[in-house]
Amino acid sequence: MDVFEIAMEKEQEVKAYYEKLAAETSHPGVKNIFTLLAADEQKHYEAVQSLKKESNGGVLTDSPALEAAQKVFGEFYGDADPASHLKKSLDSYHHALVVEAESVKFYENVLGTVKEESLKKVLSTILAQEKEHYNIVENLYDYVLKPEYFLAWAEFSNLRSL
Numbered sequence: 001m002d003v004f005e006i007a008m009e010k011e012q013e014v015k016a017y018y019e020k021l022a023a024e025t026s027h028p029g030v031k032n033i034f035t036l037l038a039a040d041e042q043k044h045y046e047a048v049q050s051l052k053k054e055s056n057g058g059v060l061t062d063s064p065a066l067e068a069a070q071k072v073f074g075e076f077y078g079d080a081d082p083a084s085h086l087k088k089s090l091d092s093y094h095h096a097l098v099v100e101a102e103s104v105k106f107y108e109n110v111l112g113t114v115k116e117e118s119l120k121k122v123l124s125t126i127l128a129q130e131k132e133h134y135n136i137v138e139n140l141y142d143y144v145l146k147p148e149y150f151l152a153w154a155e156f157s158n159l160r161s162l
Contacts, residue, residue, distance in 0.1 A: 011045035014041045017099060024092070033140070096137045101134060103134075107123055111123050
C-alpha cells in the first residue's frame with residue numbers, strides 16, 4: 001500500500017468516526033462541529049486522491065469548523081450545567097484526539113519526504129487543517145472535563161492552538 005492509499009484510508013476512517021460522533025450527540029452545536037469535521041476529512045480524502053491521480057492535488061479551501069466551534073463555545077456561556085449532556089462522550093472525544101494527533105504525525109512525516117512543491121503545498125494545507133481539528137477536539141474535551149475553568153476566561157481566550 002502506498003502513502004496515498006494509507007492517507008485516503010486514514011481520512012475515510014476519521015470521517016466515519018466524526019459522523020458517528022455527530023449521530024451520537026444530542027447538542028445541535030456539537031453535532032454541527034462533528035459534521036463539519038467529517039466534511040473536512042472528505043475534502044482531505046478527495047485532495048489526496050487527486051494527488052495520487054494527477055500529482056497536483058487541486059485546491060483545498062479553508063475549513064469552517066473552527067469558526068463553528070468558537071460559536072458553539074460562545075453559546076455555552078451562561079448555561080447552568082453546559083457540559084452535563086456531553087460527558088457521556090468523553091471517551092469518544094479522547095479517542096478523536098488520539099486519531100487527530102496520529103494524523104498530524106502522519107502528514108508531518110510525509111511532508112518530510114516530499115520534494116515536489118505542489119505536493120508540499122497541498123499536504124501542508126491538510127496538515128494545518130488536521131492541527132486545527134486537533135485543537136477543536138482538544139478544546140471540546142477540556143471543556144467537558146472542566147467547564148467551570150473553561151468558562152472563567154472572558155471571550156474564551158484560553159482556546160489554544162497546537
